Amino acid sequence: MNIDLKILDPRMAGLLPAYATPGSAGLDLRACLDGPLRLEPNACELVPTGIAIHLKDPGHAALILPRSGLGHRHGLVLGNLVGLIDSDYQGQLMVSAWNRGTGAYTLQPLERLAQLVIVPVVQASFRVVDEFPPSSRGAGGYGSTGTR
Numbered sequence: 001m002n003i004d005l006k007i008l009d010p011r012m013a014g015l016l017p018a019y020a021t022p023g024s025a026g027l028d029l030r031a032c033l034d035g036p037l038r039l040e041p042n043a044c045e046l047v048p049t050g051i052a053i054h055l056k057d058p059g060h061a062a063l064i065l066p067r068s069g070l071g072h073r074h075g076l077v078l079g080n081l082v083g084l085i086d087s088d089y090q091g092q093l094m095v096s097a098w099n100r101g102t103g104a105y106t107l108q109p110l111e112r113l114a115q116l117v118i119v120p121v122v123q124a125s126f127r128v129v130d131e132f133p134p135s136s137r138g139a140g141g142y143g144s145t146g147t148r
């Protein structure tokens with residue numbers, strides 16, 4: 001799939017998102033910062049990525065997810081937990097960087113801080129009904145099937 005991409009910061013010209021391996025699902029996003037950004041424990045800052053994408057097709061969306069290493073080792077995750085990029089969004093991709101850890105973390109300019117995953121989307125419409133046809137689960141949830 002080809003996606004229109006705008007380079008908003010010239011430093012990104014040689015650093016476009018790319019799949020690290022043939023089987024990668026995520027494209028790393030970089031912190032387009034002018035200088036280091038120190039995130040104290042529990043601090044949350046909106047970090048620009050220097051790029052914009054336009055997915056166009058409502059049958060696609062993009063998700064911004066944490067990088068596993070940064071999230072697990074340093075507590076650097078996302079202030080919105082997951083970022084959802086609509087197919088008609090044309091603005092700069094922004095990453096809400098949240099330090100949920102116990103030590104400060106300093107983001108360096110152009111550091112890869114999160115990842116983007118392109119996903120298929122089904123847009124639904126709703127038909128209002130009074131009853132659903134019976135199903136095996138019915139309304140059971142929240143552990144209703146047990147733990148073993």
Ligand SMILES: O=c1ccn([C@H]2C[C@H](O)[C@@H](COP(=O)(O)OP(=O)(O)OP(=O)(O)O)O2)c(=O)[nH]1
Binds near residue numbers: 085089092094
């Ligand atoms: O981590 C994120 C999340 C969102 N966005 C952009 C793309 C998305 O299409 C737009 C709106 O996001 P969302 O719908 O999640 O936010 P909202 O608070 O509902 O804002 P809006 O009223 O603009 O829909 O913001 C980002 O750049 N990064």
Ligand SMILES: [Mg+2]
């Ligand atoms: Mg919204």
